[in-house]
Amino acid sequence: MKSQNERARTFLMIAVPILLLFFAFNTLPLIKGFMYSFTNFRGYGTKFDWVGWRNYIDLFTDSRVGNSYWFTFKLALVATILINILSLIMALALNAKIRFKSFLRGMYFIPNILGALVVGYIFSYIFTYILPAITSTASMLANKNLAWIAIVIVCAWQSIAMNTLIYISGLQTVPEDVYEAASLDGATGWNRFRYITFPLIMPFFTINMVLCMKNNLMVFDQIMALTKGGPAQSTESISFLIYNNGMGGGQFGFQSANAVIFFIVIVIISVLQLKYLNKKEEQL
Amino acid sequence: MANQEIKATERFNWPVTILLLLGLFTVLFPLYMTVIIAFKQPSEMTNSVIGLLSFPKEWSLDNFREAMRVTDFWRSLFNSFLITGITMVISIIVHSLMGYAVARNMGTSKFYRFSYFYIVSGMFVPFAILMMPLVKQTAQLHIDNMFGVIILYVVFYMPMNVLLYAGYLKNIPIALEEAAHVDGASTWTTYWKIIFPLMWPMHATVAVLTALGTWNDVMTPLVIMSGSGMTTLPLAQLTFQTQFGTNYNLAFASYLLALLPMLIFYIVAQKQIINGVINGAVK
Amino acid sequence: MRRLLLGLALVLCLSVSAFAAPVEIELVHYKQEAYEIFKQLEEKFNATHTDIHVRFLSPADAVTIMKTRFIRENYPDIIGIGGDMDFSNFQDAGLLADVSDYPGLAKIKPAYIDIINGLKFLPEPGTYGVPFMANAAGILYNRDMFNQHGWKIPDSWPEFIKLCDDIQAAGIRPLYFGYRDTWTTLAPWNALAVGIAPADVCQQVNEGKTTFTEQYREVAEKIHALLKYGEEGPFAYSYNDACTAFARGESAMYTIGSYAVPQILSVNPNMNIDSFVFPARDEPGAQTLNSGVDLMFCVLEECPNKQAAYKVIDFLLEPENIQMYVDAQNGVPCSKGDFRLAPMLDGMKHYIDAGKMADYHDHHYPSEMAVDAQIQTYLLNGDINAFLSRFDSDWVRYNRDLISKVKKYNASH
Numbered sequence: 002m003k004s005q006n007e008r009a010r011t012f013l014m015i016a017v018p019i020l021l022l023f024f025a026f027n028t029l030p031l032i033k034g035f036m037y038s039f040t041n042f043r044g045y046g047t048k049f050d051w052v053g054w055r056n057y058i059d060l061f062t063d064s065r066v067g068n069s070y071w072f073t074f075k076l077a078l079v080a081t082i083l084i085n086i087l088s089l090i091m092a093l094a095l096n097a098k099i100r101f102k103s104f105l106r107g108m109y110f111i112p113n114i115l116g117a118l119v120v121g122y123i124f125s126y127i128f129t130y131i132l133p134a135i136t137s138t139a140s141m142l143a144n145k146n147l148a149w150i151a152i153v154i155v156c157a158w159q160s161i162a163m164n165t166l167i168y169i170s171g172l173q174t175v176p177e178d179v180y181e182a183a184s185l186d187g188a189t190g191w192n193r194f195r196y197i198t199f200p201l202i203m204p205f206f207t208i209n210m211v212l213c214m215k216n217n218l219m220v221f222d223q224i225m226a227l228t229k230g231g232p233a234q235s236t237e238s239i240s241f242l243i244y245n246n247g248m249g250g251g252q253f254g255f256q257s258a259n260a261v262i263f264f265i266v267i268v269i270i271s272v273l274q275l276k277y278l279n280k281k282e283e284q285l
Numbered sequence: 286m287a288n289q290e291i292k293a294t295e296r297f298n299w300p301v302t303i304l305l306l307l308g309l310f311t312v313l314f315p316l317y318m319t320v321i322i323a324f325k326q327p328s329e330m331t332n333s334v335i336g337l338l339s340f341p342k343e344w345s346l347d348n349f350r351e352a353m354r355v356t357d358f359w360r361s362l363f364n365s366f367l368i369t370g371i372t373m374v375i376s377i378i379v380h381s382l383m384g385y386a387v388a389r390n391m392g393t394s395k396f397y398r399f400s401y402f403y404i405v406s407g408m409f410v411p412f413a414i415l416m417m418p419l420v421k422q423t424a425q426l427h428i429d430n431m432f433g434v435i436i437l438y439v440v441f442y443m444p445m446n447v448l449l450y451a452g453y454l455k456n457i458p459i460a461l462e463e464a465a466h467v468d469g470a471s472t473w474t475t476y477w478k479i480i481f482p483l484m485w486p487m488h489a490t491v492a493v494l495t496a497l498g499t500w501n502d503v504m505t506p507l508v509i510m511s512g513s514g515m516t517t518l519p520l521a522q523l524t525f526q527t528q529f530g531t532n533y534n535l536a537f538a539s540y541l542l543a544l545l546p547m548l549i550f551y552i553v554a555q556k557q558i559i560n561g562v563i564n565g566a567v568k
Numbered sequence: 569m570r571r572l573l574l575g576l577a578l579v580l581c582l583s584v585s586a587f588a589a590p591v592e593i594e595l596v597h598y599k600q601e602a603y604e605i606f607k608q609l610e611e612k613f614n615a616t617h618t619d620i621h622v623r624f625l626s627p628a629d630a631v632t633i634m635k636t637r638f639i640r641e642n643y644p645d646i647i648g649i650g651g652d653m654d655f656s657n658f659q660d661a662g663l664l665a666d667v668s669d670y671p672g673l674a675k676i677k678p679a680y681i682d683i684i685n686g687l688k689f690l691p692e693p694g695t696y697g698v699p700f701m702a703n704a705a706g707i708l709y710n711r712d713m714f715n716q717h718g719w720k721i722p723d724s725w726p727e728f729i730k731l732c733d734d735i736q737a738a739g740i741r742p743l744y745f746g747y748r749d750t751w752t753t754l755a756p757w758n759a760l761a762v763g764i765a766p767a768d769v770c771q772q773v774n775e776g777k778t779t780f781t782e783q784y785r786e787v788a789e790k791i792h793a794l795l796k797y798g799e800e801g802p803f804a805y806s807y808n809d810a811c812t813a814f815a816r817g818e819s820a821m822y823t824i825g826s827y828a829v830p831q832i833l834s835v836n837p838n839m840n841i842d843s844f845v846f847p848a849r850d851e852p853g854a855q856t857l858n859s860g861v862d863l864m865f866c867v868l869e870e871c872p873n874k875q876a877a878y879k880v881i882d883f884l885l886e887p888e889n890i891q892m893y894v895d896a897q898n899g900v901p902c903s904k905g906d907f908r909l910a911p912m913l914d915g916m917k918h919y920i921d922a923g924k925m926a927d928y929h930d931h932h933y934p935s936e937m938a939v940d941a942q943i944q945t946y947l948l949n950g951d952i953n954a955f956l957s958r959f960d961s962d963w964v965r966y967n968r969d970l971i972s973k974v975k976k977y978n979a980s981h
Contacts (some may be wrong), residue, residue, distance in 0.1 A: 011472040012386045016400060019383045019443075026440040027407045030418035041969055044417050045638040046661025050969075059965075066936075099302040107552045108312050109305075114547045115319070116501060116519070117525065119540050120320075121535055129748075129804050130334050140804030142748060145948070158311065163494060167449070170490040174456040191407060204452040212445060215408055231424050231750050232803045233945040234938070243413045248632070250936030251657055254419070260414035267516075268472045282455070282479040327834040332812050417639055425642035480748030511633040527601040530831035531808065 025247035029263075038258035043251040056258035065234065066242065066259060072240045076212060078150055080156045084213050085206070088161045092168030093194070106169075113162035121226020124155050128227075145235035147227050155223045160216060164209045171205030172198070205277040211271050218267055239263050291423060323348055323537040330533070352539035356521035362546075365518040368431060368506075369499045372438040376495045377488050380443055384450025389459070391451070401451065408444030412504065415457045420508050434506050441505075442495045449494075453487040454480075489557035494549070500547055518543050577621055590621040591876040596637075597648025598630035599863055601830070605896050613883050620876050639665060643870040645877050651699065651861030652931045655688045658866070659696045665867045666694040670878050672885055673698065679923040680902040684861055686768065687931060689970055690977050697864040698881055699902035701893065704843070704859040704916050705759050705825030705928070708832075711840040713740070713820050721844045721915060724852040725790065732797040735820050745792060746810025747801040747947065750940040754930045756794065756823040756846070757943055759858040760787045762926040763848025770932040774961060774971050775978070780963060781956040788952050790848065795947060796825070803948060827862070829912050831899055844915035846940035857919035860928045862899060937966040 038056055042049035060066055082114040092096060095106050111119075128142045128151050175198060183197050199206070221240040230237040230245075239259065247256030317338075322330075324341040326348075331337060352358070383404070390397035423433040457480070465475040503519040522543070525536035597606065603626040610624040625644075627633050631654055634647055638661075649655055658664055663735045667673065673681065673695065680699040688696070713719075717738060722728040735742040761769075765783040799805060799813070809829070813833035814822040822828070829841060845855045865884065867877045883889065890901045890942050891908065898910040900920055909917060919925060933939045942962070946955035964971070 008472045012390055015382045015386045019379060020400060023404055023407060023440055023443055024449055026437055027410060030415040030422060031410050034414035043657055045635050046663060048661055094301050094305055097298045097301045099305060100297045103552055105305050107548060108309055110551050111312055111316060113497060114544050116540050118536055119319055123318050123808060126337065134334050138802050143804035144315050160931050166490055166493060170486045173486045173558060184448035204455045208452045211448065229750055230941055231748060233948045234941045240411060243411050246936035247413050251934060252936040257414050258603050260411045264410055268406045271409060328837060330812055330835050332809055332814060420636045420639045429640065507629060507632060508636045511627065512638060529827040
């Protein structure tokens with residue numbers, strides 16, 4: 002009993018200061034931002050008016066905001082699925098008994114380190130000049146029905162490395178003897194993955210789904226680098242509007258309201274995702 | 286150990302190796318473009334495919350030298366190292382502790398369950414909404430400097446890292462700690478002696494992801510430290526982009542220089558991930 | 569008694585230190601590319617002045633830095649910004665001081681003072697900045713190519729269309745756009761708008777006197793008519809692509825401002841570029857140059873020593889310092905007097921000298937309304953009525969607070 006108390010006390014002494022720190026530099030500014038969402042504040046200066054719920058009412062009648070939600074969710078869903086499938090395959094391959102392991106792992110990590118300016122320039126060039134020259138079609142970036150696919154490709158190219166890394170570290174928790182036992186039972190290939198490896202790395206699948214969904218829902222850099230929201234405003238993501246119009250423009254109050262709603266939406270999605278996947282983990 | 290090494294050299298999976306080598310094209314081609322642009326002069330830039338993919342007229346290191354001069358490379362590099370390094374170390378210590386506290390109590394305690402979702406949901410706050418209040422807050426606390434930037438990073442990366450650590454700990458059996466407890470060790474000691482070393486692969490993963498995020502970040506130092514006279518590598522690299530013109534050649538040279546330390550760090554760290562002691566320990 | 573003595577000592581100390589230490593003046597400006605010039609000017613100023621010591625800062629992403637410093641209440645003494653929406657917002661937020669009492673304003677061309685006064689949201693009195701440099705937009709052309717073919721500079725819209733046809737007939741692409749970066753659509757848009765629509769169109773709309781549908785229809789028709797003279801699928805190419813293409817002789821002309829010249833010359837340092845005023849109007853000789861304030865100095869309301877700040881601006885306005893800046897940055901000085909301009913401004917010089925110019929219309933558009941993206945959308949789908957009616961309805965939506973403020977102001981004055 003005494004040791005139970007000691008354990009509980011230790012955990013509290015760890016958790017409380019960290020929670021306080023987190024509150025001070027994440028929740029507190031969020032609350033302040035939430036207050037600005039009821040104003041027409043431009044982000045600096047002292048002059049602003051309280052406008053009540055106007056920003057929120059505007060939000061639901063603004064077709065630009067509506068389009069940005071549609072675009073962002075479409076992109077996030079497709080990119081998340083694509084990235085997770087590809088990075089799981091990459092992780093399995095890079096974790097296999099391959100030659101040049103360190104070299105290959107290093108090379109495949111490079112896309113994640115290259116800055117947005119480089120990625121933007123290179124891929125603009127590929128989409129504008131190289132691909133049309135090969136396929137003799139017009140640039141994807143100029144087509145408002147295809148530009149989002151170009152962004153999915155670049156998002157995937159850049160973030161597969163990170164998700165692969167997480168899967169690789171997950172694969173390290175699978176003890177070698179599990180495989181040995183499995184191969185004795187004759188489980189190989191797909192079956193071994195489906196019934197042995199995957200259930201064991203399920204917690205990492207959960208993490209990757211959540212992180213990936215979050216990164217893709219907050220897509221910003223790739224859009225600034227490739228399309229700047231065009232063509233014909235077809236690739237304006239929610240973060241693009243929040244950042245450009247809130248920080249760059251004079252809509253700080255309105256975009257704060259947008260950010261608050263966006264935050265609530267992603268939290269709901271992610272908590273549902275976590276709960277569902279955690280339940281799956283327990284079932285396995 | 287010796288036995289394992291023999292097994293590793295015994296038979297390589299060549300089909301997978303070859304597929305991976307072929308897939309490398311998707312990385313090497315953009316990298317090739319980056320490298321040749323970094324060596325070219327602005328006057329060699331064209332809009333034709335052949336012109337862009339051709340070698341520079343001469344392989345001179347002038348762009349790299351100029352990029353280093355413009356960004357005050359060594360000083361910026363030092364600052365970037367300092368911020369990234371300190372953030373990384375604090376993150377590993379603080380976030381793994383929080384992940385541990387959460388993972389071991391989530392099943393039984395509402396408080397920790399709430400804490401877990403509370404912290405993880407912090408990940409979804411768009412930075413744009415936090416930015417202005419944080420600028421004010423850090424100024425009022427007189428931490429509108431490197432110190433403040435590090436604190437903010439530790440807070441920003443907490444959701445992701447707690448998620449990672451808590452997930453990882455699910456695969457570490459609790460029986461290990463209980464055995465130590467029976468021997469009379471305190472929770473704190475058990476953590477540092479048994480759990481912390483066991484999480485080495487995750488520490489390496491967290492280190493890479495946190496370091497990468499801080500290494501490339503422009504926004505936080507820009508808004509928090511501006512005016513402190515200190516510059517980081519990404520901040521210095523903003524110099525290459527002005528309102529009406531971008532010097533891609535110098536910028537690319539500078540990005541390649543900034544990429545190297547991260548790449549080396551990653552290769553070292555991923556060795557840690559593979560050589561993680563967990564397999565042996567769990568057995 | 570002791571307190572009195574202490575007080576005296578303090579006063580003494582302060583006054584001694586006032587003699588010893590010069591006044592610090594900090595200037596932050598957004599022309600990061602002019603870093604070298606400001607560094608030289610800073611050294612020159614500090615070498616010649618003992619009572620004032622200046623620090624000229626040229627940070628990257630300076631406007632963000634200014635905004636965050638305002639939040640921190642860590643104010644510079646002078647800021648150097650462009651005559652655009654940021655200026656209007658800073659002025660409206662009460663951050664800038666009225667410099668009407670600054671004697672140096674007499675040296676500035678009245679046209680530019682009018683331009684910055686017109687940028688204020690409310691028609692209240694006062695001048696809140698000292699215009700330093702201007703830029704000009706219209707059409708850049710490849711002078712060697714024009715000489716070789718004997719093409720003449722057009723002076724009206726029909727002449728311009730004829731010129732484009734001639735160039736096309738010679739097997740050369742007349743124009744380059746690079747519309748993937750949405751902001752580039754504003755370059756021809758502004759240049760056309762200053763010629764066709766009244767300079768204060770936004771203010772008139774705010775007062776309910778007219779609509780954009782009425783004023784901008786011709787502008788919209790003309791910008792669309794140009795598409796067939798440019799590259800195929802202009803929405804695939806960026807600003808950078810367009811600069812490179814023009815520098816490589818892939819087009820005879822480029823619809824952009826003088827600010828693009830350094831980027832073009834970086835690709836082709838020997839290129840012979842000249843410019844002319846956008847011939848927006850149908851009748852010859854009736855054109856207006858599109859010119860705006862590129863860099864102006866604003867004294868902050870919080871600046872404790874305005875006279876010292878004025879002295880620093882006096883220094884910057886000295887003709888030799890202006891000439892130094894002009895030579896390095898291809899700028900157009902806002903001061904009266906004779907300056908040597910960059911050769912690519914030859915074609916615009918007589919408009920500049922005569923003051924026949926008007927400000928970029930987009931300096932009055934709220935950036936969050938994304939007029940550039942709307943123009944891009946219109947150029948893609950060609951639906952002029954949808955574009956114009958959305959312009960009007962979005963305008964009211966994004967300027968709601970401003971419109972009611974202007975109404976209130978006008979009612980009380």
